[in-house]
Amino acid sequence: MIRICKQLRKFRLAEKSLSRFAIRPFSASIVPRITEKETIVKLLYNIGSRKEVEQYLQHFSSVESHQFAIIKVGGAVLTDDLDTLASSLTFLHRVGLYPIVVHGAGPQLNGLLDKAGIIPEYEEGIRITDGKTLAIARQVFHQENMKLVEALEKLGTKTRPINGGVFGAEYLDKEKYKYVGKVTSINKELIESSIRAEALPILTSLATTEDGQILNVNADVAAGELAKALQPLKIVYLNEKGGLFHGVTGKKIDVINLDEEYEDLMQQSWVKYGTKLKIREINDLLCALPRSSSVSIISAENLHKELFTHSGAGTLIRRGYKVSSYKGEQIKDLDLSKLRVLLEENDPDVLSGNQTVEQVFKSLLDRKNITVYCDASFDILAVISKESDTPLLEKFVASKTAMLNNVPENVWDCIKSDEKKLAWVSPKTSPHRQWFFERADGSYNFVNRTLFWYGLESEESVQKFIERMVNFDRSQHLTSRPQFSNPVKTQVRSYTRAAFSRSYSTEAKRIGIIGARGYTGQELIHLINNHPHLELVHVSSRELAGQTCVHYSKSQVHYSNIGPDDLAKVDPVDCWVMALPNGVCKPFVNSLLKTPNHPAIIDLSADYRFDSTWQYGLPELYNIRKSFKDVKLVSNPGCYATGSQTGLYPLVSRDLIKSQPTIFGVSGYSGAGTTPSRKNDLNELKDNLMGYTLTNHIHEREISFHSKTPVAFIPHVASWFQGISLTLNVPIKGNYSVEDIHNLFKETYENEPLIKVLDTVPEVKDIAGKHHIEIGGFTLSPAKDRVVFLVTIDNLLKGAATQCLQNINLMLGLKETDGILQ
Known part of the structure; x- marks a missing residue:
């Protein structure tokens, strides 16, 4: 097996922790392509949200394959970061994307010229290429091209080296520059043929005249000309610096919007020489491309984050x-x-029929106290009413193109510059809901909507705003007064939030995680990252110590190596989560229990699931929610055990079980953890179903102990990544119909948002990545003495991280579904 070499250094994923995602040589006969693609996509979820990754994959897949991206690779990258580059390109190839690579070889050429006693000459930044220099350049380009091709093929990535035939050229100025070309034509067929064969095209920048003379072309120029011909979504310049840096502050520039910044930028004293030339060339290039195209300057190790997250990692131009x-x-x-086009395609009010486009136009044209914000392409619309003391954002509509290009951020900056305070209402189904949370000082929940605001500096002003919104829609009824406080002065945004039934704390609760390297730890970090009331303070992993936690973006958090004796010394938290293997967490727990008024502790392992001094944390069952207010020790149930007990509970609670149930369970291989074994080896799992611990499994004992019903549990592992299917065969008392059983389950769980009783048979493909449990497929034996049905659950979410978050919320006095149901 070939491990990913220096994979994603920015994300600092150690090779051992990536063993399940290691890029290996493969063929269709070894690993199904679709399974591998799903695996790689799940790794991408580690660098950004699931929604971001899926948005960009859909975006990049919306054009012809040759229009995805052109990546220009500097010669220094081929020397210093070849393995990282090969891994990054392989990742893209495995998810069905085909970047076109154009590489240079400047440093290597200079080295060989020096050995040959040839002094490089430049005129206006262009290398003068005489006959000897051209001969060495051809040799260097071929060598470097083959070096990258071989590195990719070692990782099982099909490539096609293209050392000529793509760029047609004429002499730039034969007398002045000698064998230097000016690109005049692009032969796209060579590139398209490579992609049709599912091979990455790896190009040198050598060009050919009509009479067959080879000419040297600067790789940046060649990549730009190729981009003009193919019009890709992305043009990426890979360099060792990883971006463009401000010449005065020394800080990396995240985004440059040329329409607004170009003229001013070119007047800056630090923008000169090569930097000025590059910015000018990029500006000229983008003016020749669709507005949806962009240029990124980035390092090879951060290529994934630049392509698949809104925040990016390099400089986006x-x-x-x-x-x-x-x-x-x-x-x-x-x-x-x-x-009209924007509204008809993207406005939820128009799409649902609640409002017509003509009604929107009439509202805009007939009213005086409003401000309308639009971009030049009309991909976004914001309407602000100033008919009261607090301006109200009445409409906010953005196309997918606008979201992918961060246009809402431009609009929001303009709004905040104009309005020192603002209020708005968003349906809970709005695609912008999380985006709004991140920009609000406070919020207030109604049944189907959420009220947001910023700049309201007193409780009185907040109350007036809420009363105004209630009057605005009298179908909503205010039943509790919001709790207001100034935002907590931390790097994490603080929210003032309330719901109808009760008030919740407004100050962010501090969370620490011990053992966050595994899949469950990563999922939990994602959930905390999207939680309006939690902040991650400590994240401990021995293998990742010192590295940045890339799954968390509210503030910069680094992995540390916290031992049991260190817990009393680190900054205090409200809750510690033990995300450690079975039998490991006891020293950590003992250390915390010695501290006065110790914080809440949740153990994700099986170590305390049979300990009566710990609360068993399955909130939907056994009437335990009320007891959480004084609980500080919670044992998080196992994934199989959660699904199985949820399936058994309606029958157990009504004493309908006649004799021992049998539960046949099949889990995706993420349930086997990250430590390499046969149970998480895709080669072993291909075309296979693997049974293990067929009697006395820890989950068999857990299910039997807490449901007070002895069960026979038979676990298996399959080749999908996450999700569990459980088939329950339960002997029952009495004479019931399928409809009776179905109604019993519906009545039991009718008020549980994370348990769904279906009329159909639940399937794993529908539960993966979801926070809830699905139960269905109810069937009775001919004698009506046993019922057979299925339960599906995501082992990493409701089977672990989601349930953990439910328990955290309950222990810390928050709403149980905060951060889970938005």
Whole structure:
């Protein structure tokens, strides 16, 4: 097995922890392509949210394969980061993307010229290429091209080296530059043929004249000309610095919007020489491409984050989306035809039939105290009403293109510059809901909507705003007064939030995790990252110590190596989560129990599931929710045990079970953890179903102990990544119909948002990545003496991380589904 070499250093994923995702040589006869693609996509979830990754995959797959991305690789990258580059390109190839690679070889060429006693000459930044220099350049380009091709093929990635035939050229200035070319034509067929064969095209920048003379072309220039011909979504320049850095502050520049910043940027004193030339060339290039295209300057190790997350990692350069505001008579200047397209395709009110486009137009044109914000392409619309003391954001509509290009951020900056305070209402189904949470000082929940605000500096102003919203829609009834406080002065945004039934704490609760390297730890970090009331303070992993926790973006958190004796010394937290293997956490727990007024502790292992001094944390069962208010020790149930007990509970609670149930369980291989074994080896699992611990499994004892019903549990592992299917065969008393049993389950769980009783048979493919449990497929034996049905659950979420978050919420006085149901 070939492990990923220096994989994603920015994310610092040690080789051992990536063993399940290791890139290996493969063929269709060894690993099914679809299974491998799913595995790689799940690894991408570690660098960004699931939604981000899926958005970008869909975005990149929406064009012809040759229009995905052109990646220009500097010669220094081939020397210093070849393994990382090969791994990054392999990841893209395995998810069905085909970047076109154009590489240079400047440093290598200079080295060989020096050995040959040839002094490089430049004129206006262009290398003068005489006959001897060209001969060495051809040799170097071929060598470097083959070096990258071989590195990719060692990882099982099909490639096609293309050392000529793509770029047609004429002499740039034969007398001045000698054998230097100016690209005049692009032969796309060579590239398209490579991609049709599912091979990555690896190009040198050598060009050929009509009469067959080879000419040297700067690799940046060649990549730019290729981009003009293919018009890709992304042009990526890989360099060792990983971005463009400000010449005065020394900080990396995250985004440059050329439409707004180019002229001013070119006047900066630090923008000169090569930097000025590169920015000018990029500006000229993007002016020749669709506005949806962009340029990224990035290092090889961060390529994934730049491509698949909104935040990116390098420097993103785009033409930008200039935002204009319209007031009063200016609103009549809006291009209503373009605005109509945006509303018809993206406005939830229009799509649902609650409002027509004509009604929107009439509202815009007839009212005086409003401000309308749009970008030049009419991919976004924001409407602010100023008919009261607190301006109200009445409408916010953005296309998918706008979201992928961060246009809402441009609009929001303009709004915040104009409005020192603002309020808005968002349906709980809004795709922008999480985005709004991140930009609000506070929020308030109604049944189907959430109220947000920023800049309201007193409880009185908040109350007035809420009363105004209640009057705005009298179908909503205010039953509790919101709790207001100033935002907590930390790097994590604080929210003021309340729901109808009770008030919740507004101050962010501090969480620490011990043993966060595994799949469950990573999922839990993602959940905390999206939670309005939690902040991650400590994340401990011996193998990842010192590295940045890339799954958490609210603030910068680094992995540390916290031992049992260190717990009393680190900054205090409200809750510690033990995400450790069975039999490991006891020293940590003992250390915490010695501290006065120790914090809440949740153990994800099986160590305390049979200990009566610990609360067994399955909130939906056994009437335990009320007891959580004084609980500080919670044992999180196992994944199989959660699904099985949820399936048994309606029958157990009504004493309908006649004799021992049998439970046949099949889990995805993530349930076997990250430590390599036969149970998580895809080669072993291909076309296979693997049974293990067929009697006396720890989950068999756990299910039997807590349901007070002895069961026979038979676990298996299959070749999918996450999700469990449980088939329960339960002998029952009495004479019941399938409808009776089905109704019993529906009545039992009708008020449980994380348990769904289906009319159909639940399947694993529908539960993977979901927070709830599904139960269905109820069937009675002919004698009606046993019922057989299925339960599905995601072993990493409701079977572990989601349930852990439920327990954290309950222990810390928050709403049970906070951070789970948005």
